[in-house]
Amino acid sequence: MDEKLIEVLSELSKKIESLGAHVPVDKAIWSPATCAQYLGVSERHFAERLALKPGFPEPFNISAGERNLVARYRAKDIIAWVERQRVRRVA
Template structure:
């Protein structure tokens, strides 16, 4: 009896894994501080203390549930990439 239930659960799992996953469009993705830091190649601490504090950096979204003190910060990925690209150093032509 136990084996039948296990087989059923495994079949359901295989069926679920066989279905293609819906990818979130890039312009709808949100990143946490660790993902932003990894994208920029800096430490999470440097991102949190220096980069995200820049007044021109994209706005932060607090996605934590409830109204507690805890803050669950997220950033729109496309805005972070756009901000990084706007920081490109322009070199004079030779």
């Protein structure tokens, strides 16, 4: 093979490896920071307002103990919640 092609393929391989494994959105879990970013709000607004709204998806506690909450949310639940928030205009 051509040395230039081998070099290009090597660089491409490194870039692919740096991306890590892709988790499908229906299996992904998001941190509160990721949820806030997706929703376009601050982490504080997310934690103090949105996450406490009735009907908002419940978090999972992924900590090793029960005392410390390490909240995570199913990405598909957050996306579905957003879809339910659509404002329906009356004609």
